[in-house]
Amino acid sequence: MKRRDxxxxxxxxxxxxxxxxxxxxxxxxxxxxxxxxKTFYVTDGLISQGDGVxxxxxxxxSNQGSLSVPGEHMIVQEGDTVNITIINTLxxxxxxxxxxxxxxxxxxxxxxxxxxxxxxxxxDNTGTYLYYDARNAPYNRLLGLHGxxxxxxxxxxxxLYPGSPTFSNPLGQYFWVFNDIDPVWHNALQNGQxxxxxxxxxxxxxxxxxxxxxxxxxxxxxxxxxxxxxxSKIDGHIGDRTLIRCLNAGKAxxxxxxxxxxxEWLSKNGQNRVDVWEKDIVPLDANGGSVDIIFxxxxxxxxxxxxxxxxxxxxxxxxxxxxxxxxxxxxxTQTAGGGLYMFxxxxxxxxxxx
Amino acid sequence: xxxRKSRNTRTETETATTDxxxxxxGGGxGMMGSACYVYPVRPAEVPALDSPDVVYSRGVDxxxxxxxxxxxxVNMWGFSDTAGGGxxGGGxxGSATFPSAAMRVTQGxxxxxxxxxxxxxxxxxxxxxxxxxxxxxGVGHLSWDVQGNYTYQxxxxxxxxxxxxxxxxxxxxxxxGMYGALIVDPPEGxxxxxxxxxxxxxxxxxxxxxxxxxWHNLDWAAGTCGGDxxxxxxxxxxxxxxxxxxxxxxxxxxxxxxNMNRGDRLLVRYICAGYxxxxxxxxxxxxxxxASDGRPLPxxxxxxxxxxxxAERYDCIIEPSQRGTxxxxxxxxxxxxxxxxxxxxxxxxxx
Numbered sequence: 273m274k275r276r277d278x279x280x281x282x283x284x285x286x287x288x289x290x291x292x293x294x295x296x297x298x299x300x301x302x303x304x305x306x307x308x309x310k311t312f313y314v315t316d317g318l319i320s321q322g323d324g325v326x327x328x329x330x331x332x333x334s335n336q337g338s339l340s341v342p343g344e345h346m347i348v349q350e351g352d353t354v355n356i357t358i359i360n361t362l363x364x365x366x367x368x369x370x371x372x373x374x375x376x377x378x379x380x381x382x383x384x385x386x387x388x389x390x391x392x393x394x395x396d397n398t399g400t401y402l403y404y405d406a407r408n409a410p411y412n413r414l415l416g417l418h419g420x421x422x423x424x425x426x427x428x429x430x431x432l433y434p435g436s437p438t439f440s441n442p443l444g445q446y447f448w449v450f451n452d453i454d455p456v457w458h459n460a461l462q463n464g465q466x467x468x469x470x471x472x473x474x475x476x477x478x479x480x481x482x483x484x485x486x487x488x489x490x491x492x493x494x495x496x497x498x499x500x501x502x503x504s505k506i507d508g509h510i511g512d513r514t515l516i517r518c519l520n521a522g523k524a525x526x527x528x529x530x531x532x533x534x535x536e537w538l539s540k541n542g543q544n545r546v547d548v549w550e551k552d553i554v555p556l557d558a559n560g561g562s563v564d565i566i567f568x569x570x571x572x573x574x575x576x577x578x579x580x581x582x583x584x585x586x587x588x589x590x591x592x593x594x595x596x597x598x599x600x601x602x603x604x605t606q607t608a609g610g611g612l613y614m615f616x617x618x619x620x621x622x623x624x625x626x
Numbered sequence: 627x628x629x630r631k632s633r634n635t636r637t638e639t640e641t642a643t644t645d646x647x648x649x650x651x652g653g654g655x656g657m658m659g660s661a662c663y664v665y666p667v668r669p670a671e672v673p674a675l676d677s678p679d680v681v682y683s684r685g686v687d688x689x690x691x692x693x694x695x696x697x698x699x700v701n702m703w704g705f706s707d708t709a710g711g712g713x714x715g716g717g718x719x720g721s722a723t724f725p726s727a728a729m730r731v732t733q734g735x736x737x738x739x740x741x742x743x744x745x746x747x748x749x750x751x752x753x754x755x756x757x758x759x760x761x762x763x764g765v766g767h768l769s770w771d772v773q774g775n776y777t778y779q780x781x782x783x784x785x786x787x788x789x790x791x792x793x794x795x796x797x798x799x800x801x802x803g804m805y806g807a808l809i810v811d812p813p814e815g816x817x818x819x820x821x822x823x824x825x826x827x828x829x830x831x832x833x834x835x836x837x838x839x840x841w842h843n844l845d846w847a848a849g850t851c852g853g854d855x856x857x858x859x860x861x862x863x864x865x866x867x868x869x870x871x872x873x874x875x876x877x878x879x880x881x882x883x884x885n886m887n888r889g890d891r892l893l894v895r896y897i898c899a900g901y902x903x904x905x906x907x908x909x910x911x912x913x914x915x916x917a918s919d920g921r922p923l924p925x926x927x928x929x930x931x932x933x934x935x936x937a938e939r940y941d942c943i944i945e946p947s948q949r950g951t952x953x954x955x956x957x958x959x960x961x962x963x964x965x966x967x968x969x970x971x972x973x974x975x976x977x
Contacts, residue, residue, distance in 0.1 A: 323852060472858070474858050487662075523962045525903050525962075526935070527935035527938065531752075531757065531765065532763075534919065534920075547924040549919075549923060550919070551938075552937075553936070555935040558961075558962065572757040572758060572760075573784065574780050574783055575757070575758045576736050576779055577674070595768050596763060601935070601936040602935070603796050604860055604961075606797050609858070611850070611851075611854060611855045611857055
């Protein structure tokens with residue numbers, strides 16, 4: 273691995289990755305298949321964690337001068353031809369893999385340092401997938417070489433799969449990509465070594481960021497605070513329904529927990545559930561596990577007096593925010609560096625008046 | 627979505643900011659030290675409180691010795707029932723049990739949970755799975771942490787199994803035992819699982835938890851200002867069922883071990899009260915999952931074992947057809963390797 277002065281990033285480069293931002297990743301409901309082209313650059317650098325410690329990462333970045341952890345989320349449509357070019361700017365070998373998205377294998381194979389390749393596939397199967405580097409598994413994935421990609425049903429703008437419960441549109445879907453980080457492992461990998469210590473995660477991220485509670489440095493900075501990150505926090509009005517595609521790039525199993533309303537649990541690990549259960553906890557498996565959920569912005573059912581749009585309007589007129597958290601209930605994930613509760617993998621859910 | 631607003635949120639809680647007022651005040655019993663990122667300011671008046679149908683009064687007890695089967699005593703924290711004779715200490719203190727006294731209400735009742743926290747520390751009560759107005763949700767950074775008195779107001783609309791726990795420095799406070807069962811009965815009352823749902827003759831509440839005793843000498847605010855206290859890693863050395871050591875005692879503990887007659891219908895309210903993944907096995911008995919997380923399943927599921935993660939609840943009907951003694955085992959697993967770290971056991975005896 274090449275040695276150099278690592279570019280230090282204050283956070284993942286979120287500014288270019290907001291879902292629905294211009295240009296990427298060209299999904300809107302269509303009756304016809306399209307050709308989607310995307311280029312990822314394998315880059316590396318340091319990212320500051322919640323306790324101020326800099327940790328080494330690699331990512332599938334959207335341009336050569338950035339570091340994106342996770343890589344930019346992609347949404348394509350069933351039947352689309354997807355061309356992905358991976359430019360490996362590092363000296364180490366990497367790969368790009370998506371399991372199950374196509375009827376054919378999607379695996380770039382080895383991309384040697386300084387080389388590039390383009391893979392093409394048809395997005396045959398609707399659902400939520402992790403794209404990741406399968407080389408040197410699981411290390412490269414844990415280092416940050418992963419991201420989420422979704423395949424929408426052909427011609428549909430509000431379903432996970434044809435006939436699924438529906439969500440609101442046009443931007444009523446999110447990715448929550450979780451990761452856990454052992455800086456000792458990352459440091460070993462930075463130095464070209466294979467980790468030899470027991471895996472002990474010390475940082476826990478949602479879409480590459482972690483919480484900064486009110487009053488903390490970086491609080492409400494959407495490039496630092498997962499509670500302010502527009503890719504992660506969700507906003508809605510009564511009646512809205514938000515699809516959230518949860519992926520776990522890390523090694524720890526999780527319990528996804530929302531306050532405010534139960535989730536509708538639609539799928540697990542790519543399998544659509546026969547029955548949709550209403551849950552306030554949904555299990556998320558490690559090592560690429562996934563679940564798809566819908567968070568319904570219904571009035572919180574157990575509020576007294578009942579919550580109406582007028583309740584929300586009054587709160588807003590008084591400068592109060594009507595919000596609930598989403599956090600992992602395996603509470604070790606809510607820490608950074610062995611302490612700092614609320615500096616972990618969490619975000620907030622905001623109700624707004626019409 | 628077209629109506630979505632991009633907002634800079636949480637402005638009012640930012641004014642609450644960091645509280646370090648407890649720094650150096652000392653006092654023992656978990657009240658020493660300084661705190662960061664707790665939110666004592668109540669920027670808005672509490673919701674208008676209606677006349678409640680049910681009132682619970684809870685204080686805080688930071689000294690609950692629990693004797694394990696190996697003879698070791700581990701300190702637990704909990705909520706005392708200050709209306710039920712546990713509030714003699716005043717000032718929000720009073721003796722509590724581990725787990726804290728259960729709450730049991732009927733669907734549709736307006737409930738007040740009065741929390742009284744003594745000086746020099748903060749706590750909240752979050753009624754897990756109950757979804758009230760945000761100011762009654764007990765999450766500090768979105769409302770406030772409580773010092774002194776605060777009343778949560780809620781009206782449960784779905785019968786089922788829940789639990790309540792502290793949501794301040796949660797990683798530590800819930801591990802320390804600050805939780806209790808919360809049962810919502812349907813209008814039919816106890817004996818029916820949910821409105822229009824199946825009946826049962828007897829029930830068991832199994833809140834299965836793991837304890838890392840190395841955390842149990844920490845201060846209530848431990849880690850909130852930083853420092854490596856190891857709160858990223860739980861290494862449990864005790865595995866318990868509803869406050870009883872699952873090594874031996876839970877096999878026969880009254881209220882946990884079940885003694886039933888053939889033909890009876892047992893409702894097991896299983897709460898994964900720890901942080902790590904669990905697997906419960908019913909000793910060869912068949913169980914029908916009828917509800918989870920306070921919601922009926924669209925179709926019940928027949929199982930002999932259930933995998934669960936932190937804070938999931940499963941309501942199961944067991945109707946044994948054969949006499950016998952059945953050992954229920956709950957494995958607590960490493961969240962990374964899946965290795966079994968320990969097993970808690972209890973027993974169903976069918977006469």
